[in-house]
Amino acid sequence: MAFIESGYLRMFDLIDGKEITFWIGSNGKFITSLSSFVFETPNFWNIQAVTDCTLHVIDRDTHSKLCKTQPKWLEFDNILLAHSFALLEQKMLSQLHTTSQQRFNTLFKEHPQLFNHVPLQYIASMLGITPETLSRLRQHSN
Amino acid sequence: MAFIESGYLRMFDLIDGKEITFWIGSNGKFITSLSSFVFETPNFWNIQAVTDCTLHVIDRDTHSKLCKTQPKWLEFDNILLAHSFALLEQKMLSQLHTTSQQRFNTLFKEHPQLFNHVPLQYIASMLGITPETLSRLRQHSN
DNA sequence: ATTATTTCTTGATATTTATCAAGTGTTTAT
DNA sequence: ATAAACACTTGATAAATATCAAGAAATAAT
Numbered sequence: 427m428a429f430i431e432s433g434y435l436r437m438f439d440l441i442d443g444k445e446i447t448f449w450i451g452s453n454g455k456f457i458t459s460l461s462s463f464v465f466e467t468p469n470f471w472n473i474q475a476v477t478d479c480t481l482h483v484i485d486r487d488t489h490s491k492l493c494k495t496q497p498k499w500l501e502f503d504n505i506l507l508a509h510s511f512a513l514l515e516q517k518m519l520s521q522l523h524t525t526s527q528q529r530f531n532t533l534f535k536e537h538p539q540l541f542n543h544v545p546l547q548y549i550a551s552m553l554g555i556t557p558e559t560l561s562r563l564r565q566h567s568n
Numbered sequence: 569m570a571f572i573e574s575g576y577l578r579m580f581d582l583i584d585g586k587e588i589t590f591w592i593g594s595n596g597k598f599i600t601s602l603s604s605f606v607f608e609t610p611n612f613w614n615i616q617a618v619t620d621c622t623l624h625v626i627d628r629d630t631h632s633k634l635c636k637t638q639p640k641w642l643e644f645d646n647i648l649l650a651h652s653f654a655l656l657e658q659k660m661l662s663q664l665h666t667t668s669q670q671r672f673n674t675l676f677k678e679h680p681q682l683f684n685h686v687p688l689q690y691i692a693s694m695l696g697i698t699p700e701t702l703s704r705l706r707q708h709s710n
Numbered sequence: 711a712t713t714a715t716t717t718c719t720t721g722a723t724a725t726t727t728a729t730c731a732a733g734t735g736t737t738t739a740t
Numbered sequence: 741a742t743a744a745a746c747a748c749t750t751g752a753t754a755a756a757t758a759t760c761a762a763g764a765a766a767t768a769a770t
Contacts, residue, residue: 439661446665448657464654493646500642504635507649512606514656515590519581521663522696523588526727546748554664559727561749668757688718701757703719716767725758736747 427458427489433479434543437471438551447551450476450544456506476544526555530563569600569631575621576685579613580693589693592618592686598648618686668697672705 430453437449437459451457462470463486484492492499520529530553534541540549550560572595579591579601593599604612605628626634634641662671672695676683682691692702 441665444665446661448661448664460650461654461657464650493643497639497642500639500646501635504642504646504649507646507653508602508606511649511653511656512603514653514660515603518656518660518663519588519590521660522590522693523583523586545746551664556728557748558729558750562727565749687716698758699718700720700759704757707719712770714767714769716765718763718765720763721761723759723761726756728755729753731752732750734747734749736745738743738745740741740743 427456427463427486428481428483430455430457431480431482433481434476434540435473435479436476436544436548436552437473438548439471445472445551447548450540450548450552452540452543456510476548521554526553526559527563527567529553530560531567534567569598569605569628570623570625572597572599573622573624575623576618576682577615577621578618578686578690578694579615580690581613587614587693589690592682592690592694594682594685598652602652618690663696668695668701669705669709671695672702673709676709 430451432453434450434452435457436447436451437457438445438447440446449457457473459471459473461467489503493503494500520532524532533549533553546560547557550557553560555563572593574595576592576594577599578589578593579599580587580589582588591599599615601613601615603609631645635645636642662674666674675691675695688702689699692699695702697705
């Protein structure tokens with residue numbers, strides 16, 4: 427588990443030889459391969475630094491120990507999880523009813539810097555579209 | 569927050585006059601409008617019983633009290649959250665790289681009973697497709 | 711029982727997006 | 741500086757899905 431001080435990271439899964447990026451984050455966010463935490467599998471998702479990064483890392487054992495000995499930490503972890511879940515739920519919801527164009531517009535509005543630091547193919551993957559389609563959406567959005 | 573003993577429930581959001589179903593659950597699952605818990609808004613998502621249900625409900629205040637006074641409860645809540653998050657993450661991932669046909673097949677394989685108890689339009693919405701498309705996918709899957 | 715309402719299906723067409731292929735630009739390595 | 745690798749764009753075509761419209765089937769209401 428890590429807190430991102432600076433830089434860009436992505437999470438992806440390798441399916442049929444293809445990388446599916448499903449999360450990209452930068453400063454101020456927490457990143458965890460929670461699925462491997464939960465399912466106790468060694469390397470469930472892949473995490474990759476897209477740029478140079480400064481991170482504050484807590485390993486699994488330390489995290490577990492903190493949860494058991496520091497009630498405040500467990501409480502914090504709980505709040506962090508709840509927020510992450512709520513945000514993911516909203517993201518899922520937007521996947522279900524918005525067009526690619528809308529999702530691109532929203533992302534570009536909220537994180538314009540992303541497009542300068544992260545290869546477009548990763549962004550396309552995260553939006554659930556091909557790089558070609560993203561390339562076209564970018565033009566038609568102006 | 570409720571534990572479902574029997575029956576079917578769905579969660580949906582009303583967007584531009586349209587209902588978007590994003591979760592359907594039945595016995596053995598927990599259901600919470602977590603977003604309203606987190607963002608403290610009174611009624612963020614809608615929850616509806618699709619069939620008659622038997623539920624075990626814990627209201628917000630009781631939940632908060634339990635979290636503060638019972639360390640074991642907080643620990644349980646944490647695990648529940650982590651699992652929910654991991655499952656949602658996997659669902660999101662499958663949204664990004666699978667076809668509608670595949671998603672339908674998987675759902676039908678894992679929850680065939682769903683199709684006998686829940687209106688197909690809700691299932692279609694949850695799969696991110698129109699009722700017409702679902703109707704066609706069902707035929708071509710045989 | 712009959713009507714009314716809702717839900718699901720089917721067909722025809724339009725729109726969106728993927729795929730394939732080729733080309734252009736940009737970074738990296740030697 | 742040049743070549744190689746990588747990233748992005750553009751065009752043509754195919755596939756998937758949405759939309760619109762109408763009808764059939766199932767459910768609820770009287």
